[in-house]
């Protein structure tokens with residue numbers, strides 16, 4: 001059954017001009033782009049989004065990075081969207097990412113890794129609602 005997931009094209013990939021190529025990979029993999037918005041976010045917005053990581057040593061660095069330039073926020077839909085997007089993204093550290101994955105192709109490091117994707121149904125629900133109003137998701 002069609003499932004929705006939340007994704008971000010991160011500031012490194014936007015800055016380097018990879019956004020369109022990443023969107024093409026996502027569409028080629030069978031995802032429908034339900035909604036998409038380019039914007040810059042504040043450090044406080046990043047902190048709220050990555051709240052689950054607040055005790056991790058890289059939290060400050062992560063929030064500064066995510067608020068360092070424009071990003072694309074998007075909602076994607078397909079059967080098994082959450083797991084399939086994680087597969088298409090590749091491992092968090094691009095050094096460990098499989099050939100052909102978005103992080104293998106476009107990510108620079110474990111911190112600046114091109115794309116985010118929700119990791120479970122409950123996090124997808126939280127993340128969708130964090131960035132988009134209900135009327136944007138019809």
Ligand code: ATP
Pocket residue numbers: 053058061062091092110111112113115116117118119
């Ligand atoms: P994301 O949540 O962005 O989709 P992920 O689920 O693969 O990535 P998480 O463990 O949730 O990885 O970490 C969230 C983000 O924090 C990573 O994508 C990366 O940008 C950053 N991060 C994770 N580990 C490190 C680290 N050791 N050093 C620096 N940044 C890190």
Ligand code: MG
Pocket residue numbers: 117119
């Ligand atoms: Mg994660």
